[in-house]
Amino acid sequence: MKGLIFKEIYLSRKRIIISLSIYFFLMLICVLVKLSAVYGNLRLLSEDAVRNAVTVTFYLAVFCSVLSFAGFIADNINSDIVSHWSNFQRSTPMTEKQVVGAAYISTGIMLLSMLVLHIFMTLMLCAVFGETFRSYYIPAFFAFAFIVFIGYAYRLFCFYRFRQQKKAQFVYSVTFFCLYLSLCFAAYSRMYVYKDKASAHNAQLAEKMGLPSDAFGTMDIGPFVKQDLIAVRDLIKSYWWIIVLLFITLTVVLYFVSVKALKRPFDLAGQITQDKKEKKSIFSSLSEPKKAAKGDDS
Amino acid sequence: MSDYENAIEIKNITKHYDGFTLDNISFNVPKGSIMGFIGQNGAGKSTTINTILNIIKADSGEIRVFGKDTRTADAQIKQDISAVFDELPFHEQLNAKALDRILRHIFKGWSSETFFGYLERFQLPVKKKFGQFSKGMKMKLQIAAALSHNAKLLIMDEATTGLDPVVRNEILDIFLEYLQDEEHSILMSSHITSDLEKIADSVTFIDKGRLLLTGYKDEILETHGVVKCSKADYENIEKGDIISARIGDYGVEAMVSDKQSVSRKYSGLVIDPTTLEEIMLFYVNREKKEWS
Structure with a gap:
Protein backbone atom coordinates (compact mmCIF):
# COMPACT_ATOMS: atom_id res chain seq x y z
CA MET A 1 0.00 0.00 0.00
CA LYS A 2 2.92 2.29 0.77
CA GLY A 3 3.99 2.05 -2.87
CA LEU A 4 0.55 3.07 -4.11
CA ILE A 5 0.38 5.99 -1.66
CA PHE A 6 3.77 7.14 -2.89
CA LYS A 7 2.56 6.80 -6.49
CA GLU A 8 -0.56 8.89 -5.82
CA ILE A 9 1.41 11.65 -4.12
CA TYR A 10 4.19 11.54 -6.71
CA LEU A 11 1.71 11.87 -9.58
CA SER A 12 -0.02 14.77 -7.81
CA ARG A 13 3.19 16.79 -7.46
CA LYS A 14 2.43 19.18 -10.31
CA ARG A 15 -1.09 19.83 -9.07
CA ILE A 16 0.20 20.40 -5.54
CA ILE A 17 2.69 22.98 -6.81
CA ILE A 18 0.03 24.75 -8.90
CA SER A 19 -2.47 24.79 -6.00
CA LEU A 20 0.14 26.10 -3.60
CA SER A 21 1.17 28.80 -6.08
CA ILE A 22 -2.45 29.97 -6.47
CA TYR A 23 -2.94 29.82 -2.69
CA PHE A 24 0.13 31.90 -1.90
CA PHE A 25 -0.69 34.32 -4.70
CA LEU A 26 -4.16 34.92 -3.20
CA MET A 27 -2.63 35.31 0.25
CA LEU A 28 -0.15 37.83 -1.10
CA ILE A 29 -2.93 39.88 -2.71
CA CYS A 30 -4.85 39.92 0.59
CA VAL A 31 -1.79 41.05 2.50
CA LEU A 32 -1.17 43.74 -0.13
CA VAL A 33 -4.74 45.00 0.38
CA LYS A 34 -4.04 45.30 4.10
CA LEU A 35 -0.73 47.06 3.44
CA SER A 36 -2.48 49.43 1.04
CA ALA A 37 -5.08 50.15 3.71
CA VAL A 38 -2.32 51.13 6.14
CA TYR A 39 0.29 52.72 3.89
CA GLY A 40 -1.09 52.95 0.36
CA ASN A 41 -3.95 54.37 -1.65
CA LEU A 42 -6.72 52.55 0.18
CA ARG A 43 -6.23 54.64 3.32
CA LEU A 44 -7.37 57.67 1.29
CA LEU A 45 -10.91 56.23 1.36
CA SER A 46 -13.32 56.81 4.22
CA GLU A 47 -12.62 54.96 7.47
CA ASP A 48 -15.72 52.80 7.08
CA ALA A 49 -14.85 51.84 3.52
CA VAL A 50 -11.30 50.92 4.51
CA ARG A 51 -12.56 48.87 7.46
CA ASN A 52 -15.07 47.07 5.25
CA ALA A 53 -12.48 46.38 2.57
CA VAL A 54 -10.00 45.00 5.07
CA THR A 55 -12.63 42.82 6.79
CA VAL A 56 -13.89 41.42 3.48
CA THR A 57 -10.30 40.75 2.38
CA PHE A 58 -9.54 38.97 5.63
CA TYR A 59 -12.54 36.65 5.32
CA LEU A 60 -11.78 36.05 1.67
CA ALA A 61 -8.24 35.07 2.63
CA VAL A 62 -9.42 32.79 5.40
CA PHE A 63 -12.33 31.08 3.64
CA CYS A 64 -11.95 31.49 -0.11
CA SER A 65 -8.24 30.95 -0.61
CA VAL A 66 -8.72 27.50 0.84
CA LEU A 67 -10.78 26.63 -2.26
CA SER A 68 -7.58 26.61 -4.28
CA PHE A 69 -6.65 23.48 -2.34
CA ALA A 70 -9.41 21.54 -4.06
CA GLY A 71 -6.86 21.20 -6.86
CA PHE A 72 -4.66 19.34 -4.40
CA ILE A 73 -6.87 16.35 -4.71
CA ALA A 74 -5.34 13.66 -6.77
CA ASP A 75 -7.11 12.96 -10.01
CA ASN A 76 -4.92 10.03 -10.93
CA ILE A 77 -7.71 7.56 -11.56
CA ASN A 78 -8.15 8.42 -15.20
CA SER A 79 -4.42 8.52 -15.82
CA ASP A 80 -4.25 5.02 -14.28
CA ILE A 81 -6.63 3.83 -16.99
CA VAL A 82 -4.99 5.79 -19.82
CA SER A 83 -1.48 4.62 -18.89
CA HIS A 84 -2.65 0.97 -18.57
CA TRP A 85 -1.59 1.01 -14.92
CA SER A 86 -5.01 -0.44 -14.05
CA ASN A 87 -4.13 -3.54 -16.08
CA PHE A 88 -0.72 -3.81 -14.50
CA GLN A 89 -2.20 -3.30 -11.05
CA ARG A 90 -4.34 -6.36 -11.61
CA SER A 91 -1.26 -8.41 -12.31
CA THR A 92 0.30 -7.36 -8.99
CA PRO A 93 -0.50 -8.77 -5.54
CA MET A 94 -2.30 -5.56 -4.53
CA THR A 95 -5.87 -6.18 -3.45
CA GLU A 96 -8.75 -3.89 -4.37
CA LYS A 97 -9.07 -2.87 -0.72
CA GLN A 98 -5.45 -1.77 -0.71
CA VAL A 99 -5.88 0.17 -3.95
CA VAL A 100 -8.91 2.12 -2.72
CA GLY A 101 -7.38 2.45 0.75
CA ALA A 102 -4.19 3.90 -0.73
CA ALA A 103 -6.21 6.46 -2.72
CA TYR A 104 -8.12 7.47 0.44
CA ILE A 105 -5.00 7.66 2.59
CA SER A 106 -3.01 9.70 0.07
CA THR A 107 -5.91 12.13 -0.31
CA GLY A 108 -6.30 12.26 3.47
CA ILE A 109 -2.59 13.02 3.88
CA MET A 110 -2.77 15.79 1.30
CA LEU A 111 -5.90 17.32 2.84
CA LEU A 112 -4.45 17.15 6.32
CA SER A 113 -1.25 18.83 5.16
CA MET A 114 -3.39 21.51 3.56
CA LEU A 115 -5.35 22.02 6.78
CA VAL A 116 -2.21 22.37 8.89
CA LEU A 117 -0.73 24.85 6.42
CA HIS A 118 -3.96 26.83 6.24
CA ILE A 119 -4.38 26.98 10.01
CA PHE A 120 -0.84 28.27 10.28
CA MET A 121 -1.46 30.81 7.51
CA THR A 122 -4.73 31.91 9.16
CA LEU A 123 -2.87 32.56 12.41
CA MET A 124 -0.43 34.69 10.48
CA LEU A 125 -3.28 36.51 8.72
CA CYS A 126 -4.91 37.20 12.07
CA ALA A 127 -1.65 38.77 13.23
CA VAL A 128 -1.33 40.85 10.05
CA PHE A 129 -4.98 41.96 9.96
CA GLY A 130 -5.26 42.40 13.75
CA GLU A 131 -8.18 39.95 13.90
CA THR A 132 -8.95 37.25 16.44
CA PHE A 133 -8.56 33.59 15.51
CA ARG A 134 -12.15 32.46 16.10
CA SER A 135 -13.02 29.09 17.54
CA TYR A 136 -15.23 28.12 14.59
CA TYR A 137 -12.44 28.50 12.03
CA ILE A 138 -10.98 25.04 12.63
CA PRO A 139 -14.33 23.16 12.43
CA ALA A 140 -15.14 25.19 9.32
CA PHE A 141 -11.84 24.17 7.69
CA PHE A 142 -12.46 20.57 8.65
CA ALA A 143 -15.97 20.76 7.20
CA PHE A 144 -14.49 22.00 3.94
CA ALA A 145 -11.92 19.19 3.97
CA PHE A 146 -14.69 16.64 4.64
CA ILE A 147 -16.75 17.91 1.71
CA VAL A 148 -13.73 17.78 -0.60
CA PHE A 149 -12.89 14.28 0.63
CA ILE A 150 -16.41 12.98 0.07
CA GLY A 151 -16.41 14.57 -3.37
CA TYR A 152 -13.15 12.79 -4.13
CA ALA A 153 -14.39 9.45 -2.79
CA TYR A 154 -17.53 9.74 -4.91
CA ARG A 155 -15.48 10.63 -7.97
CA LEU A 156 -13.27 7.61 -7.33
CA PHE A 157 -16.34 5.41 -7.13
CA CYS A 158 -17.69 6.80 -10.41
CA PHE A 159 -14.39 6.02 -12.16
CA TYR A 160 -14.20 2.51 -10.79
CA ARG A 161 -17.83 1.92 -11.63
CA PHE A 162 -17.74 3.15 -15.21
CA ARG A 163 -14.01 2.85 -16.02
CA GLN A 164 -14.36 5.63 -18.54
CA GLN A 165 -13.54 9.24 -17.95
CA LYS A 166 -16.42 10.74 -19.92
CA LYS A 167 -19.11 8.58 -18.38
CA ALA A 168 -17.72 8.90 -14.86
CA GLN A 169 -17.34 12.65 -15.25
CA PHE A 170 -20.90 12.93 -16.52
CA VAL A 171 -22.42 11.00 -13.61
CA TYR A 172 -20.22 12.86 -11.12
CA SER A 173 -21.13 16.27 -12.58
CA VAL A 174 -24.84 15.47 -12.81
CA THR A 175 -24.89 14.36 -9.15
CA PHE A 176 -23.24 17.55 -7.97
CA PHE A 177 -25.32 19.71 -10.28
CA CYS A 178 -28.48 18.16 -8.81
CA LEU A 179 -27.11 18.80 -5.33
CA TYR A 180 -26.36 22.40 -6.28
CA LEU A 181 -29.82 22.85 -7.81
CA SER A 182 -31.55 21.48 -4.73
CA LEU A 183 -29.55 23.85 -2.54
CA CYS A 184 -30.47 26.76 -4.81
CA PHE A 185 -34.09 25.71 -4.73
CA ALA A 186 -34.03 25.49 -0.93
CA ALA A 187 -32.43 28.93 -0.67
CA TYR A 188 -34.85 30.40 -3.20
CA SER A 189 -37.94 29.00 -1.49
CA ARG A 190 -36.57 30.24 1.82
CA MET A 191 -36.30 33.66 0.26
CA TYR A 192 -40.07 33.67 -0.35
CA VAL A 193 -40.66 32.87 3.29
CA TYR A 194 -38.31 35.71 4.26
CA LYS A 195 -40.12 38.10 1.95
CA ASP A 196 -43.51 37.21 3.40
CA LYS A 197 -42.17 37.57 6.91
CA ALA A 198 -40.49 40.87 6.05
CA SER A 199 -43.63 42.32 4.47
CA ALA A 200 -45.80 41.16 7.38
CA HIS A 201 -43.32 42.70 9.83
CA ASN A 202 -43.14 45.96 7.89
CA ALA A 203 -46.91 46.16 7.50
CA GLN A 204 -47.31 45.68 11.26
CA LEU A 205 -44.75 48.41 11.93
CA ALA A 206 -46.41 50.77 9.46
CA GLU A 207 -49.82 50.11 11.01
CA LYS A 208 -48.47 50.95 14.44
CA MET A 209 -47.12 54.22 13.10
CA GLY A 210 -50.37 54.97 11.28
CA LEU A 211 -48.78 54.77 7.86
CA PRO A 212 -49.94 52.84 4.76
CA SER A 213 -49.08 49.15 5.07
CA ASP A 214 -46.55 49.22 2.16
CA ALA A 215 -44.71 52.25 3.46
CA PHE A 216 -41.53 50.32 4.39
CA GLY A 217 -41.41 48.03 1.36
CA THR A 218 -40.77 44.29 1.67
CA MET A 219 -37.08 43.74 0.86
CA ASP A 220 -35.35 43.99 4.22
CA ILE A 221 -34.75 40.27 4.71
CA GLY A 222 -31.34 40.65 6.37
CA PRO A 223 -32.49 39.97 9.96
CA PHE A 224 -34.27 36.79 8.89
CA VAL A 225 -31.24 35.46 7.03
CA LYS A 226 -29.16 36.19 10.11
CA GLN A 227 -31.74 34.37 12.25
CA ASP A 228 -31.49 31.34 9.97
CA LEU A 229 -27.71 31.38 10.02
CA ILE A 230 -27.74 31.52 13.82
CA ALA A 231 -30.20 28.61 13.86
CA VAL A 232 -27.91 26.61 11.56
CA ARG A 233 -24.89 27.43 13.74
CA ASP A 234 -26.77 26.33 16.88
CA LEU A 235 -27.89 23.16 15.12
CA ILE A 236 -24.31 22.34 14.15
CA LYS A 237 -23.11 23.12 17.67
CA SER A 238 -25.68 20.78 19.22
CA TYR A 239 -25.57 18.00 16.66
CA TRP A 240 -22.01 18.17 15.29
CA TRP A 241 -21.63 14.47 16.01
CA ILE A 242 -24.39 13.67 13.52
CA ILE A 243 -22.36 15.44 10.82
CA VAL A 244 -19.23 13.51 11.80
CA LEU A 245 -21.20 10.26 11.86
CA LEU A 246 -22.69 11.07 8.47
CA PHE A 247 -19.23 11.75 7.08
CA ILE A 248 -17.84 8.49 8.46
CA THR A 249 -20.82 6.50 7.18
CA LEU A 250 -20.55 8.07 3.74
CA THR A 251 -16.82 7.40 3.63
CA VAL A 252 -17.26 3.76 4.66
CA VAL A 253 -20.10 3.20 2.19
CA LEU A 254 -18.16 4.82 -0.65
CA TYR A 255 -15.10 2.75 0.28
CA PHE A 256 -16.97 -0.53 0.07
CA VAL A 257 -18.85 0.28 -3.12
CA SER A 258 -15.59 1.45 -4.71
CA VAL A 259 -13.86 -1.80 -3.73
CA LYS A 260 -16.78 -3.75 -5.14
CA ALA A 261 -16.76 -1.75 -8.37
CA LEU A 262 -13.01 -2.20 -8.74
CA LYS A 263 -13.24 -5.93 -8.12
CA ARG A 264 -15.28 -6.49 -11.23
CA PRO A 265 -13.12 -7.91 -13.99
CA PHE A 266 -12.42 -5.44 -16.78
CA ASP A 267 -14.60 -7.22 -19.31
CA LEU A 268 -17.59 -7.16 -16.98
CA ALA A 269 -16.93 -3.52 -16.21
CA GLY A 270 -17.14 -2.90 -19.94
CA GLN A 271 -13.87 -1.03 -20.26
CA ILE A 272 -12.43 -2.93 -23.16
CA THR A 273 -15.55 -3.01 -25.22
CA GLN A 274 -16.54 0.56 -24.54
CA ASP A 275 -13.09 1.97 -25.23
CA LYS A 276 -13.06 0.30 -28.60
CA LYS A 277 -16.57 1.32 -29.51
CA GLU A 278 -16.56 3.35 -32.68
CA LYS A 279 -18.93 6.10 -33.57
CA LYS A 280 -21.25 4.65 -36.14
CA SER A 281 -24.42 5.52 -37.90
CA ILE A 282 -27.46 3.86 -36.36
CA PHE A 283 -27.98 2.12 -39.68
CA SER A 284 -24.42 0.74 -39.89
CA SER A 285 -25.41 -2.53 -38.21
CA LEU A 286 -27.74 -3.24 -41.12
CA SER A 287 -24.95 -3.13 -43.67
CA GLU A 288 -21.88 -4.30 -41.77
CA PRO A 289 -21.27 -7.70 -40.29
CA LYS A 290 -20.61 -7.78 -36.55
CA LYS A 291 -16.98 -7.31 -35.63
CA ALA A 292 -15.45 -10.31 -33.99
CA ALA A 293 -12.98 -10.80 -31.20
CA LYS A 294 -13.95 -7.92 -28.99
CA GLY A 295 -11.49 -7.45 -26.20
CA ASP A 296 -8.84 -9.60 -27.75
CA ASP A 297 -5.33 -8.56 -28.45
CA SER A 298 -5.96 -5.26 -26.80
CA MET B 1 5.43 -23.94 -3.51
CA SER B 2 7.84 -26.10 -5.49
CA ASP B 3 5.70 -29.28 -5.52
CA TYR B 4 4.08 -28.61 -8.84
CA GLU B 5 4.91 -29.86 -12.31
CA ASN B 6 3.35 -27.14 -14.38
CA ALA B 7 3.76 -23.45 -13.78
CA ILE B 8 0.39 -22.92 -15.49
CA GLU B 9 -2.41 -25.42 -15.96
CA ILE B 10 -5.36 -24.31 -17.99
CA LYS B 11 -8.36 -26.60 -18.18
CA ASN B 12 -11.32 -26.00 -20.45
CA ILE B 13 -11.30 -22.24 -20.28
CA THR B 14 -14.24 -20.68 -22.05
CA LYS B 15 -14.95 -17.02 -22.46
CA HIS B 16 -17.74 -15.67 -24.57
CA TYR B 17 -17.90 -12.18 -26.06
CA ASP B 18 -20.34 -10.85 -28.57
CA GLY B 19 -18.91 -12.23 -31.83
CA PHE B 20 -16.02 -14.13 -30.29
CA THR B 21 -15.64 -17.20 -28.10
CA LEU B 22 -12.55 -18.54 -26.46
CA ASP B 23 -13.58 -22.11 -26.75
CA ASN B 24 -12.57 -24.75 -24.25
CA ILE B 25 -8.86 -23.97 -24.15
CA SER B 26 -6.58 -26.37 -22.24
CA PHE B 27 -2.81 -26.43 -22.06
CA ASN B 28 0.03 -26.58 -19.56
CA VAL B 29 3.22 -24.59 -19.22
CA PRO B 30 5.75 -26.99 -17.66
CA LYS B 31 7.88 -25.63 -14.83
CA GLY B 32 11.31 -24.46 -15.98
CA SER B 33 10.31 -24.06 -19.61
CA ILE B 34 9.34 -21.37 -22.05
CA MET B 35 6.11 -21.70 -23.95
CA GLY B 36 5.40 -19.80 -27.11
CA PHE B 37 1.78 -18.78 -27.48
CA ILE B 38 1.01 -18.09 -31.10
CA GLY B 39 -1.99 -17.12 -33.14
CA GLN B 40 -3.29 -14.39 -35.40
CA ASN B 41 -4.62 -11.06 -34.18
CA GLY B 42 -7.96 -11.74 -32.55
CA ALA B 43 -7.19 -15.41 -32.03
CA GLY B 44 -7.68 -15.12 -28.28
CA LYS B 45 -4.11 -14.92 -26.99
CA SER B 46 -4.62 -11.77 -24.94
CA THR B 47 -7.97 -13.02 -23.67
CA THR B 48 -6.27 -16.19 -22.44
CA ILE B 49 -3.44 -14.23 -20.82
CA ASN B 50 -5.90 -11.82 -19.22
CA THR B 51 -7.86 -14.71 -17.74
CA ILE B 52 -4.64 -16.18 -16.31
CA LEU B 53 -3.90 -12.81 -14.72
CA ASN B 54 -7.50 -12.49 -13.50
CA ILE B 55 -7.86 -9.24 -15.44
CA ILE B 56 -10.92 -10.76 -17.06
CA LYS B 57 -13.06 -13.55 -15.74
CA ALA B 58 -13.51 -16.80 -17.63
CA ASP B 59 -17.08 -18.06 -18.05
CA SER B 60 -15.98 -21.57 -17.15
CA GLY B 61 -12.90 -23.68 -16.69
CA GLU B 62 -10.04 -23.76 -14.25
CA ILE B 63 -6.68 -22.04 -14.13
CA ARG B 64 -3.97 -23.19 -11.76
CA VAL B 65 -0.72 -21.30 -11.36
CA PHE B 66 2.04 -23.00 -9.35
CA GLY B 67 -0.55 -25.66 -8.62
CA LYS B 68 -2.93 -23.17 -6.99
CA ASP B 69 -6.31 -22.03 -8.17
CA THR B 70 -6.08 -18.41 -9.31
CA ARG B 71 -9.58 -17.69 -8.03
CA THR B 72 -8.70 -18.49 -4.44
CA ALA B 73 -5.01 -17.68 -4.08
CA ASP B 74 -4.77 -14.70 -6.40
CA ALA B 75 -2.68 -12.28 -4.29
CA GLN B 76 -0.33 -15.05 -3.15
CA ILE B 77 0.27 -16.24 -6.70
CA LYS B 78 0.82 -12.74 -8.04
CA GLN B 79 3.82 -12.16 -5.81
CA ASP B 80 5.55 -14.72 -8.03
CA ILE B 81 4.20 -13.60 -11.40
CA SER B 82 5.52 -10.89 -13.67
CA ALA B 83 3.46 -9.65 -16.54
CA VAL B 84 4.85 -7.79 -19.52
CA PHE B 85 2.28 -6.12 -21.73
CA ASP B 86 2.55 -4.82 -25.27
CA GLU B 87 2.22 -1.28 -23.96
CA LEU B 88 4.06 0.32 -21.06
CA PRO B 89 1.71 0.22 -18.06
CA PHE B 90 3.49 2.95 -16.13
CA HIS B 91 2.56 6.63 -16.04
CA GLU B 92 4.52 8.82 -18.41
CA GLN B 93 5.32 11.30 -15.63
CA LEU B 94 7.22 8.67 -13.67
CA ASN B 95 10.91 7.92 -13.95
CA ALA B 96 12.84 4.76 -13.04
CA LYS B 97 13.76 6.08 -9.60
CA ALA B 98 10.12 6.73 -8.71
CA LEU B 99 9.07 3.39 -10.18
CA ASP B 100 11.59 1.64 -7.96
CA ARG B 101 10.13 3.39 -4.91
CA ILE B 102 6.62 2.33 -5.90
CA LEU B 103 7.32 -1.28 -6.83
CA ARG B 104 9.59 -2.04 -3.90
CA HIS B 105 6.55 -1.68 -1.65
CA ILE B 106 4.30 -3.72 -3.93
CA PHE B 107 6.45 -6.82 -4.48
CA LYS B 108 7.98 -8.52 -1.47
CA GLY B 109 10.85 -9.90 -3.53
CA TRP B 110 11.67 -6.59 -5.21
CA SER B 111 15.38 -5.89 -5.52
CA SER B 112 16.36 -2.32 -6.33
CA GLU B 113 19.87 -3.54 -7.01
CA THR B 114 18.65 -5.96 -9.69
CA PHE B 115 16.37 -3.31 -11.17
CA PHE B 116 19.08 -0.67 -11.47
CA GLY B 117 21.46 -3.39 -12.70
CA TYR B 118 19.11 -4.15 -15.59
CA LEU B 119 18.65 -0.44 -16.29
CA GLU B 120 22.40 -0.07 -16.55
CA ARG B 121 22.64 -3.15 -18.76
CA PHE B 122 19.88 -1.83 -21.03
CA GLN B 123 21.44 1.65 -20.91
CA LEU B 124 18.20 3.16 -19.70
CA PRO B 125 18.31 6.56 -18.01
CA VAL B 126 17.23 6.59 -14.36
CA LYS B 127 15.90 10.13 -14.17
CA LYS B 128 14.32 10.52 -17.60
CA LYS B 129 10.52 10.43 -17.63
CA PHE B 130 8.96 7.40 -19.32
CA GLY B 131 7.01 9.68 -21.66
CA GLN B 132 10.30 10.48 -23.39
CA PHE B 133 11.26 6.82 -23.85
CA SER B 134 11.23 5.12 -27.27
CA LYS B 135 9.18 1.93 -27.80
CA GLY B 136 12.28 -0.22 -27.36
CA MET B 137 13.25 1.58 -24.17
CA LYS B 138 9.75 1.16 -22.80
CA MET B 139 9.81 -2.56 -23.45
CA LYS B 140 13.24 -2.94 -21.89
CA LEU B 141 12.02 -1.01 -18.87
CA GLN B 142 9.03 -3.32 -18.49
CA ILE B 143 11.27 -6.34 -18.73
CA ALA B 144 13.71 -4.85 -16.21
CA ALA B 145 10.81 -4.29 -13.80
CA ALA B 146 9.41 -7.76 -14.47
CA LEU B 147 12.72 -9.45 -13.70
CA SER B 148 13.46 -7.48 -10.55
CA HIS B 149 11.15 -9.13 -8.05
CA ASN B 150 12.34 -12.68 -8.40
CA ALA B 151 9.16 -13.84 -10.10
CA LYS B 152 8.88 -17.51 -10.90
CA LEU B 153 6.65 -16.99 -13.88
CA LEU B 154 6.95 -14.42 -16.62
CA ILE B 155 3.85 -13.85 -18.73
CA MET B 156 4.41 -11.77 -21.82
CA ASP B 157 1.78 -10.45 -24.16
CA GLU B 158 3.35 -9.46 -27.48
CA ALA B 159 6.37 -8.16 -25.63
CA THR B 160 8.75 -8.23 -28.58
CA THR B 161 6.33 -6.91 -31.20
CA GLY B 162 7.49 -3.67 -32.77
CA LEU B 163 11.06 -4.00 -31.58
CA ASP B 164 14.05 -4.05 -33.89
CA PRO B 165 15.95 -7.36 -34.26
CA VAL B 166 18.92 -6.16 -32.18
CA VAL B 167 16.76 -5.29 -29.18
CA ARG B 168 14.72 -8.48 -29.64
CA ASN B 169 17.83 -10.61 -29.59
CA GLU B 170 19.09 -8.83 -26.50
CA ILE B 171 15.79 -9.48 -24.77
CA LEU B 172 15.67 -13.12 -25.85
CA ASP B 173 19.14 -13.63 -24.36
CA ILE B 174 17.89 -12.25 -21.08
CA PHE B 175 14.97 -14.66 -21.12
CA LEU B 176 17.35 -17.55 -21.63
CA GLU B 177 19.42 -16.31 -18.67
CA TYR B 178 16.24 -16.09 -16.62
CA LEU B 179 15.44 -19.69 -17.48
CA GLN B 180 18.73 -20.90 -16.07
CA ASP B 181 16.87 -21.19 -12.79
CA GLU B 182 14.78 -24.37 -13.01
CA GLU B 183 11.98 -22.79 -10.99
CA HIS B 184 11.46 -20.09 -13.61
CA SER B 185 8.99 -20.42 -16.49
CA ILE B 186 7.84 -18.16 -19.30
CA LEU B 187 4.62 -17.93 -21.26
CA MET B 188 5.24 -15.70 -24.24
CA SER B 189 2.64 -14.70 -26.77
CA SER B 190 4.03 -13.38 -30.01
CA HIS B 191 3.36 -13.01 -33.69
CA ILE B 192 7.06 -13.30 -34.35
CA THR B 193 7.38 -17.04 -34.60
CA SER B 194 11.10 -16.85 -35.43
CA ASP B 195 11.72 -15.57 -31.87
CA LEU B 196 9.80 -18.48 -30.43
CA GLU B 197 11.58 -20.90 -32.69
CA LYS B 198 14.84 -19.70 -31.13
CA ILE B 199 13.92 -19.97 -27.49
CA ALA B 200 10.64 -21.81 -26.90
CA ASP B 201 10.54 -25.33 -25.48
CA SER B 202 6.87 -25.80 -26.21
CA VAL B 203 4.29 -24.09 -28.34
CA THR B 204 0.56 -23.52 -28.11
CA PHE B 205 -1.25 -22.35 -31.19
CA ILE B 206 -4.77 -20.98 -31.10
CA ASP B 207 -6.96 -19.66 -33.85
CA LYS B 208 -10.38 -18.01 -33.67
CA GLY B 209 -10.60 -18.92 -30.00
CA ARG B 210 -9.85 -22.59 -30.56
CA LEU B 211 -6.80 -24.53 -29.59
CA LEU B 212 -5.17 -26.07 -32.64
CA LEU B 213 -1.86 -27.34 -31.37
CA THR B 214 -0.04 -27.63 -28.11
CA GLY B 215 3.11 -29.55 -27.32
CA TYR B 216 6.87 -29.51 -27.43
CA LYS B 217 8.18 -27.36 -30.22
CA ASP B 218 10.69 -29.95 -31.44
CA GLU B 219 7.98 -32.63 -31.64
CA ILE B 220 5.67 -30.32 -33.55
CA LEU B 221 8.40 -29.36 -35.98
CA GLU B 222 9.40 -33.00 -36.31
CA THR B 223 5.94 -34.34 -37.06
Missing part, protein backbone atom coordinates in the same frame (compact mmCIF):
# COMPACT_ATOMS: atom_id res chain seq x y z
CA HIS B 224 4.88 -31.53 -39.38
CA GLY B 225 6.25 -31.08 -42.86
CA VAL B 226 5.57 -29.40 -46.17
CA VAL B 227 4.95 -31.61 -49.16
CA LYS B 228 6.19 -29.95 -52.32
CA CYS B 229 4.79 -31.53 -55.42
CA SER B 230 3.22 -30.97 -58.80
CA LYS B 231 -0.50 -30.41 -59.20
CA ALA B 232 -0.86 -33.89 -60.66
CA ASP B 233 0.84 -35.49 -57.65
CA TYR B 234 -1.27 -33.36 -55.34
CA GLU B 235 -4.46 -34.77 -56.90
CA ASN B 236 -3.39 -38.21 -55.69
CA ILE B 237 -3.10 -37.11 -52.05
CA GLU B 238 -6.18 -37.68 -49.92
CA LYS B 239 -7.48 -34.37 -48.57
CA GLY B 240 -7.72 -35.87 -45.10
CA ASP B 241 -3.95 -36.28 -44.96
CA ILE B 242 -3.19 -32.59 -45.31
CA ILE B 243 -3.93 -29.56 -43.17
CA SER B 244 -4.18 -27.21 -46.14
CA ALA B 245 -2.43 -26.64 -49.44
CA ARG B 246 -1.04 -23.58 -51.14
CA ILE B 247 -1.68 -23.86 -54.86
CA GLY B 248 0.91 -22.03 -56.88
CA ASP B 249 1.43 -21.57 -60.61
CA TYR B 250 4.19 -24.14 -60.74
CA GLY B 251 3.25 -26.57 -58.02
CA VAL B 252 1.63 -27.20 -54.69
CA GLU B 253 2.82 -26.92 -51.11
CA ALA B 254 0.79 -28.90 -48.60
CA MET B 255 1.20 -29.05 -44.84
CA VAL B 256 0.99 -32.49 -43.26
CA SER B 257 0.78 -33.14 -39.56
CA ASP B 258 2.25 -36.64 -39.64
CA LYS B 259 5.27 -36.62 -41.84
CA GLN B 260 6.16 -40.26 -41.30
CA SER B 261 2.81 -41.80 -42.13
CA VAL B 262 2.40 -39.55 -45.17
CA SER B 263 5.82 -40.53 -46.49
CA ARG B 264 4.94 -44.21 -45.93
CA LYS B 265 1.59 -43.81 -47.64
CA TYR B 266 2.85 -41.83 -50.63
CA SER B 267 6.29 -43.06 -51.48
CA GLY B 268 8.35 -40.69 -53.54
CA LEU B 269 6.82 -37.52 -52.09
CA VAL B 270 9.30 -34.88 -50.96
CA ILE B 271 8.46 -33.64 -47.47
CA ASP B 272 10.50 -30.67 -46.36
CA PRO B 273 11.00 -29.62 -42.75
CA THR B 274 8.79 -26.74 -41.76
CA THR B 275 8.81 -23.69 -39.50
CA LEU B 276 6.35 -22.42 -36.93
CA GLU B 277 5.43 -19.60 -39.26
CA GLU B 278 4.48 -22.04 -42.02
CA ILE B 279 2.56 -24.21 -39.59
CA MET B 280 0.63 -21.14 -38.45
CA LEU B 281 -0.06 -20.10 -42.03
CA PHE B 282 -1.30 -23.51 -43.17
CA TYR B 283 -3.42 -24.07 -40.06
CA VAL B 284 -5.05 -20.65 -40.35
CA ASN B 285 -6.13 -21.59 -43.88
CA ARG B 286 -7.27 -25.08 -42.89
CA GLU B 287 -10.93 -24.30 -43.47
CA LYS B 288 -10.31 -23.23 -47.05
CA LYS B 289 -8.15 -26.34 -47.51
CA GLU B 290 -6.74 -24.93 -50.75
CA TRP B 291 -5.46 -21.41 -51.11
CA SER B 292 -3.00 -19.46 -53.18
